[in-house]
Amino acid sequence: MQLSLEPSELTRGTTVDRGATRIDDQTGQALSVAATVMRDGTVMAPTEAGEEAAFFERHPVLAEHARRLLWSGRTNVRYSYISEDDVWHLVSIHALPDGFGDQLGRVVVQRTKPPFRLTLRELDVLTLMTAGHANQHIADCLDIKLRTVTTHVERILVKMGRLSRTAAATVAVDFGLLRLPTPGGGRNLQPLTVGLLDDGEASTDSRSGETVHRRGPTSAPRPLVIGTPLSLKGLAASDAREMMMSARLAVQEINAAGGVLGRPLELREMSCDIGDAEDVGRAVKSLIDHEVDAIASGYSAAEIQIQEMMADYGAPYLHCATMEAMVDRVRQDPDRLSNIFQICPSDISYGPRFIQFLDQLSQSGQWNPHSNRVVVIQPRWSQMDVGLRRVEQMADRRGLKLEIIDDLPAQGIDWSQVMRRVHAADPCAVFLAYYFPEENIAFLRNYLADPGRALVYTLYGPSVPAYREELGAAAEGVIWATTTGRAPSEQAQNFANRFEKMHGKPPGHSHAGLAYDRVHLLARAWHETGDPRGFRSVCEAIRRLPYRGVNGMYFMDNAGQSVSAPDPSSVDPSLSHPHLIFQIQNGQQALLSPSPEGQNNFRTPPWIAGKRYRLPAQYRAGV
Structure with a gap:
């Protein structure tokens, strides 16, 4: 050639x-x-x-x-x-x-x-x-x-x-x-x-033969750059904006305190659609080509691809994919994937905790189910596992009959068809095992157009303020869970106050805290090692050093390099990340479980209590 x-x-x-x-x-x-x-x-x-x-x-x-x-x-x-x-x-x-x-x-x-x-x-x-x-x-x-x-x-x-x-x-x-x-x-x-x-x-001076030691020209120290692939215009865009605002708050605060090792922190934000694996891969490749010092991400449809790219690059990769499958990959190949960290507990506890919560409501007399049927809706999302096998075992022991709907795409779901199957089952509870606000909102609008008598229990999506902002009063009574969020604490409240002061609105209850915490996790590891480009030593510091953040305790010195799931009854964020269950009550997030000293009680959703919410005409026409 x-x-x-x-x-x-x-x-x-x-x-x-x-x-x-x-x-x-x-x-x-x-x-x-x-x-x-x-x-x-x-x-x-x-x-x-x-x-x-x-x-x-x-x-x-x-x-x-x-x-x-x-x-x-x-x-x-x-x-x-x-x-x-x-x-x-x-x-x-x-x-x-x-x-x-x-x-x-x-x-x-x-x-x-x-x-x-x-x-x-x-x-x-x-x-x-x-x-x-x-x-x-x-x-x-x-x-x-x-x-x-x-x-x-x-x-x-x-x-x-x-x-x-x-x-x-x-x-x-x-x-x-x-x-x-x-x-x-x-x-x-x-x-x-x-x-x-x-x-x-x-x-050496070629004329005198004298050896001369000189320093190069002085300049501002190179910033420490955190790459962040964000779905600012794609799937879960409202959540991505939450993460971006929280990370910017953390960077601003750290830089105001002098940065890390005398160097300022900088975010390199790369827009992509997390539902498009190819687009996510392009964004991560661009960040690697820019030689960022670490990548901190939420979740995407390309997690395996990202792990492989980051394993080749070597810099720390902190993600919140909430997938046991991703944690297990690290367990299976600890040497190659030693720089991969999941900074929250995994998804496999979602399903079992749902069944346990139904038990608690029923046994406490707060809820009297009209049937023994439960519908689980789980749209397809690569590698997601909410523990359905264990859910089936737990349901069988309790005499519950499950109908699982898992043949749905991740986006663009025809909810009218799903509603026919839901109404045919006449369940006492619907478990929507899905994260993203967009389809969560579409589901509830379709359900409320002709509501049954089921509790609506979903995951994570309602934590994003855009969920309540878009649904308004229609969101009243919805129950949702997260494996990581802001449990009541002085530290969490102070973070929320600073976030609102900077951005003019309060943060969500889950990934906002995670995005803030992961910047501090990196900053602490860089400070501890003194060498941000010493990727192996930085990753070792992330692994072995516990860190108490907004969402709880980060301690990832385990085979999967992930925050472990806590005791379901614990609300103490100093132990791990409590598994939180909220209900939207009067437009606010009320923590139902684990609730300190019975602070909040479950409320029967208005569609079950006979107070049917009437959707605005533009939404009724579309369902």
Whole structure:
């Protein structure tokens, strides 16, 4: 395969020449700039070329590289430089004589697309590979797994069309595919010329022979970046906005206190549709390509894919998928998935806790069921398991007859057909085993158009304020459960107050607290280890250090690296995350179980009590 860098790989758009600066005539941005650097690092850009002066002022490290080249006695170098806005640049520096027997550095910087479609991580691996380092040393420098390096090397050779590491290294040197700053410091690239340019390394004055140690130009510390794939316009968008607002609150508070290790925190929010596995994968890949320091996510239809991508990357992945299947994957492959954490209890307790709650209501005399039939509705969601096998066993022992409806899609459900099956069963309770607010709302509207005498018990969706905002009084009496939420505590109330002060409205009762807590989990681990890019040590800190957050105690030192389910009767958030059951009463969330000192009592839903809620006309017409 012949190596060629097409013009489209080096520039973007149509260009016009303005002196030494090439300008994109569509964006007005410089595609290439040039300047001369004196031996002391002073930049001399043409007075008429404001683009050059501005560019080198924004990127002073380039002048420092030129100064180092002049001090080294070498005459030229080419390398790749990635700016803070993730733009790739090809940098060429040549030592040229001036009129006084000294040398000047001519620096030419050209904006480029990633050659051979390399990712940033692949460029790092190629850089160290070109210096002759073995895979294990590369893994140590980048703090990733040996297997991951091997995979990167294979992909690099395929993308570059080369059969050997030596051939790929030759191309890298010829075309400047060596990244500065170098992972692990300039010593990892010596004796290559580019290795002499890195910050903090010694260089020798070619005239005096004196070894000079110089620091690079000072700049603001690089922020610690948390990647967050969010479904801001897709499925569960209202929940994603809750998570985003909570994470922003945590970042603001931590930065106001000085950040972590003197570095500010930053969120990189990537919009995607969590119901579209391909779209989620694209978002996570983009975050990895941006070399975020961790990824914190809610839930998606692509959890297995994300786990595999994050295992290759190595950075901590904190998710709230609430799936025992995801926890079990970590148990089965603890070495490869050692950076994967589920920061809430799993879904398998939802079903059994539903049956136990019906027992409590019936035995306490608060509810008198009119039949022994129960309908369970579980739309298809990959890997979800609410413990139906155990539910069937528990129901059989209690003389309950179950009808399970599990042949429904995750979105766009025809609820009119479902209602026919529900009414035919005439159940005493309907268990809607589904998380997302959109279909939860659609179900209730259809049910209330012709209500039966069943309790409506669902999962999580009503925790999002948008559920009550959209349904209004129609939500009265709905019961819902969550494996993680804000149990009554001073810490939880203080969080809610600060959230409302920042955003002008109160937070939801579940993932709002989780999104806030996971930022603090990462910040604590980074502070504890002192090395945010030391992924393995950061993950070990997350695993072994207990943390008391808004939603309860986080302690994940177990085989599945997940918050464990607590005793169902415990409301103490210092032990784990209590399994909470709420009922919407007078438009508010009333905690029914576990309720401290019987604070709230169950209320018979209005459709059972004969107080039928009449839906607005626009909704009656649609059901």
